[in-house]
Amino acid sequence: MSALQRVMCVEDDADIRMVVEFSLGTVGGYEVRCFPGGQAALAAVDEFRPDVVLLDVMMPGLTGPETLQLLRQRPVMQGVPVVFMTAKAMPDEVESLLRHGATGMIVKPFDAMKLPADVRLFWEHGRAPGAA
């Protein structure tokens, strides 16, 4: 079983990006790259080759679901779990977001100390069988 190493985070809020970088980088020990929007993430995804992607839902420009749709067209993203981050977790919205092909959801605010373990669980659950 390969190791979880690289986490991509797409989030327009600079404060949340800062917490995610601390949490997953300093606490979790992962290589983290945060991007302020979908276009920047799409420009970097082929080179970064994330093992898992955290994706904000409400962003200016490309929304989270739109970004996910475009990410899924990239060969490097085949079998890579994508987890939405949202403050609004009403059941119908959760169902709608999961239908877009996400592995799960992380509700904001999140616990910065526990986020690395949560991300690992999503990665273990969501990655494609036999993925490198």
Add this chain to the structure above:
Amino acid sequence: MGVPPAPPEQPAGEAAAPVLSDAARARFAVLRERFVAGLPARWQELQSSADPAARESMLHRLAGAAGSFQLPQLGAAARHAEHCCAAGGGAALDEALALLRLRLEEAGVTVR
């Protein structure tokens, strides 16, 4: 084609918080202080904005960030104000903003 099993909405099980090094704790404290230092400006921006959508967005961001910086009461107050804003404002929003101001002061923020 079979139906794949439903993914979890949240990870199964309660993840234990890791034991942090002193350096990591210090790093988080610095980030938190930086966030708190920016709160007076956020409050001013919130107070001066006449656009309900912009206010709602500001409150939404504040709610998400405050909670993640381990300021849950401030985050909850911001979330309540966000909901009041979305519901049309009025007296409920005024009350929610008064509570938010109180939570800011409790967090050590000087607001005018």
